[in-house]
Amino acid sequence: MKQIRRIAVLGTENSHALAFANLIRTCPELTLVGAFGAEPAANERFSSTFGVPCVTDPAAFAGRVDGVMVTARNGSTHLELARPYLTPGTVLFVDKPLCGTAADAEELLRLAGESGALLSGGSCLQYAPSLLRLRDRVDAARADVIGASFSAPVEMESPYGGFLFYAPHLVQMCLTVLGNGIRAVRAIRQGDHVTALLRYDTFCASLFFGCDTYSATVSFRTNTYAGTVRNIPGLYTKEFAVFRAQLNGTRRAVPAGLSDHVRIACAIEESYRTGTDVPLHTIS
Numbered sequence: 001m002k003q004i005r006r007i008a009v010l011g012t013e014n015s016h017a018l019a020f021a022n023l024i025r026t027c028p029e030l031t032l033v034g035a036f037g038a039e040p041a042a043n044e045r046f047s048s049t050f051g052v053p054c055v056t057d058p059a060a061f062a063g064r065v066d067g068v069m070v071t072a073r074n075g076s077t078h079l080e081l082a083r084p085y086l087t088p089g090t091v092l093f094v095d096k097p098l099c100g101t102a103a104d105a106e107e108l109l110r111l112a113g114e115s116g117a118l119l120s121g122g123s124c125l126q127y128a129p130s131l132l133r134l135r136d137r138v139d140a141a142r143a144d145v146i147g148a149s150f151s152a153p154v155e156m157e158s159p160y161g162g163f164l165f166y167a168p169h170l171v172q173m174c175l176t177v178l179g180n181g182i183r184a185v186r187a188i189r190q191g192d193h194v195t196a197l198l199r200y201d202t203f204c205a206s207l208f209f210g211c212d213t214y215s216a217t218v219s220f221r222t223n224t225y226a227g228t229v230r231n232i233p234g235l236y237t238k239e240f241a242v243f244r245a246q247l248n249g250t251r252r253a254v255p256a257g258l259s260d261h262v263r264i265a266c267a268i269e270e271s272y273r274t275g276t277d278v279p280l281h282t283i284s
Contacts, residue, residue, distance in 0.1 A: 005030050005247045008061040010081045011072030012037030012046040012054060016095055019233060020069050021050050023240045029248065034061060036081075038072075059084040067091040067247050070121070073160035075262075076100030079108050088116035093243040096123040096168040098259055100161055102266045105259035112254070119254050120242045122261055123172035125214070127238035130227030131176045134218055137225055138177060144220040147203050150174050151211035156192050163194070163269050167209060168261040171268070173216055173229070174198065174205050180260050184279045187271040196268045207268070 007024055009017050012035050024032045032050055036058040037043040043054035055061075061068070062084040068091075070081050075097035082092055092112070098121060099105040112119045125131065138145060152170035156163055178200065187196035193210025214229035245251035267278045 003029070005066040006033045006064065007031065007067045007069065007247075008033055008065045009035040009046075010037075010058050010068060010070045011095070013039040013042040014071040014073045014095070016236065017046065017069070017071040018049070019236045020071065020093075020240060021046070023237065025050070027244060030067075030244070033065060036060065061085075063087075065090070067243065068093070069243065070094040073165065074100065075161050075164055076104075079104045082108060083111070086111045086115040086117045089118075090115075091118045091243060091246045092121075093239070094119060094121035096121070096172070096261065097161070097164050097265065098122055098168075098262050100164060100262075102259070102263040105262040109254075109259055118246045118252065119258060120239065120246060122239075122255070122258055123169045124232065124235035124239045125169050125172045125229060126176050126255075127235050128173075128176070128214075128227075128229045130229055131173055131216060134177045134216055134225060134227050135179075137220075138179075138218060141220060143202075144222065145178075145203050146219050146221055147205065148174070148178060148216070148218040149206040149208065150177075150216045151208040152214045153212060154192075154194065154209035156189075156194075163209075164262075164265055167194075167265040167268065169214070170207050170209055171261045171264045173214065174207060175257065175260055175264070177216055177218060178205060180257055182264060182280055184277050185264065185267045185271050186277045187268045189272040194268065194272055196271070198264070 024030050034053045035046050036055050047054045058081050068085045078094050078099050150173045154166045158165035182198045184199045196207040198205045217226040271278045
């Protein structure tokens with residue numbers, strides 16, 4: 001008989017919590033045991049929808065679950081929400097942004113590595129088929145790339161972390177297509193939008209925060225290719241599949257570059273606040 005894995009969700013105020021809870025219900029080997037949320041109305045909605053208790057202590061499920069999905073909207077809470085569950089064999093999904101600062105993200109990865117817990121998460125855009133097709137083109141002819149541009153929405157004054165709430169999606173789009181290896185960033189804020197230039201070794205990528213669409217374009221010496229991300233909620237199933245595979249023991253590795261979207265988003269924010277170029281090795 002297959003072992004039933006017990007799951008808790010931390011962050012009922014996020015629509016992602018509802019989406020993941022519905023996915024948990026489709027898996028015969030998983031059971032949702034409860035949730036935590038800081039907003040009473042969201043807790044009531046979640047509890048009535050899924051028939052599980054919602055608690056006010058985020059550590060209430062420690063030692064009682066096999067996996068945790070941290071979906072709280074504000075990334076600055078993620079490290080402390082995850083901390084009680086960083087124990088051997090526990091599987092954690094931590095939504096974007098992984099954490100609210102680069103230092104917290106690195107601390108989360110360090111603690112997970114030391115404890116033997118497994119992590120996944122970040123932006124679901126890392127699984128977007130249109131971006132993966134562009135990545136394949138880049139991988140096949142990287143020496144011919146002369147530049148790229150990406151655009152996505154942003155919410156500069158979000159109560160859930162300001163720029164860092166939505167910015168990781170656009171950063172992840174760039175990382176998915178071009179990989180890391182970014183040497184420095186320079187960004188300018190103009191009202192409710194930000195333009196950032198990311199310098200790679202042989203080309204630059206422009207990121208436009210504030211567009212209504214999720215779009216990507218890569219220019220090669222002989223051609224230009226573009227892709228648009230549609231149906232973002234459909235990507236939740238792909239990131240959930242990684243979490244489920246880690247729970248079932250068919251995938252044990254932590255995704256590479258899990259904290260990169262935080263480091264780079266923080267660098268962009270630092271750049272537009274200070275008006276300076278920010279080398280990536282200085283980000284904290």
